[in-house]
Amino acid sequence: MTKLWGGRFQKSAEAWVDEFGASIGFDQQLVMEDLEGSKAHVTMLGIQGILPQADVELILNGLQQLLVKAEADELEFTVANEDIHLNLEKMLIDLIGPVGGKLHTGRSRNDQVATDMHLFLKKRVAEVIGLIENFQKTLLQQAEQHVETIAPGYTHLQRAQPISFAHHLMAYFWMLERDKQRYSESLKRIDISPLGAGAMAGTTFPIDRLKSAELLGFADVYANSMDAVSDRDFIVEFLSNSSLLMAHLSRFAEEIILWSTDEFKFIELDDAFSTGSSIMPQKKNPDMAELIRGKSGRVYGNLMGLLTVLKGTPLTYNKDMQEDKEGMFDTVHTVLGALKIFEGMVATMTVNTERLHSAVHSDFSNATELADYLAAKGMPFREAHEVTGKLVFTCIQRGIYLLDLPLADMQKESLLIEEDIYTVLAPEAAVRRRNSLGGTGFEQVKIQLEKAKACLA
Ligand code: ARG
16 A cells, blocks of 8 residues: 655555554544544635635545544544554545645644644543542532541551541542642643644745634644644643642542551442452452552653653654653543542442541540640640650550549649540540641631632632
């Protein structure tokens, strides 16, 4: 089969060489964007009088037929035609005759492929943002039900201070909020048209780049044709934003996994988001959370992959850049899937409030209360820390907790301690009293929930 670019060649590459160079196996995912880009380009060529209107109509008609076939999944792509651009151009020529060959006037595959990628990511990033927001809504709903659910808060995975369980869940809300902001902000750099940059130097035809950009719904055009065809920053940025999102999901997944263990038992995942074991009949595994934790690795890999591909490439387009695609497609697929699954998992999980309650009543996470109590009565905090530490040690030796220690024993360490200490040490009080801005106090958590709602409004 002769190549669309075959004029200066005396012999063709062997099939296995074509196979190695081809991207059609994966860039066929750009079929809609490629057709969209071609429609805009040829429409602009007509408006500018570069092509006669009759030719434009024929080409638009042919592109429309290909679009219908693409929607019905009826297009048959071939490695012999290398990539999505040449496959579609060849199909167009086969369909409407040599006039189809006019489509590529004033255009190169270099600005064409960049245009496709911008169009593709613009749509997908909007989808990602939508799913993040959906997940945030679910988190908010769970949090609203657990403002007064007391839970142990951790540092170093050791019991630290009692918290409102809503506060813990909402920490993830704010991470997602930042993710959403990053994706939204990046749209500014995705929403730019490279179309009309040609191979890299622009074109001699009197094209109207602003027109084709407008037809495609782009907010702006690249100012420099060389930058336009060699820029892949917007994809790196997408992979970087996605890596951070996956880091957040992975941390949350780790907590879901821990909380589901018999040792914690803080939550139970719905059967619909769990799996069994082929040998151990009792098992209910948090596979989906583990998989999300694991999939963060491939997204980081995709980011490192593209950064590495780009680092040594001279201006402008180089075939290396064909390697930008699979990692991007894979990341879109992974991130959309992970967000959907996580949302469902959190929406359907059962929070074991009794277990959280008993956990927080059988630990020393209220020790800071005693130290703060003494400090509020004028004892230097460092001294108060020491006194409390000694009382904790006494309790450990006796196998009891601070609330079980008789007043007389406490007073052996400090006479500042009075009967009211027992109300101060209650975990509910410990949470309630942390009323500093952004703290876990119930009032603060309620303020936080309002702030979160305003973000979603
Ligand atoms: N398949 C190519 C890619 O994805 C399209 C651009 C090819 N341009 C070229 N001059 N070979 O990068």
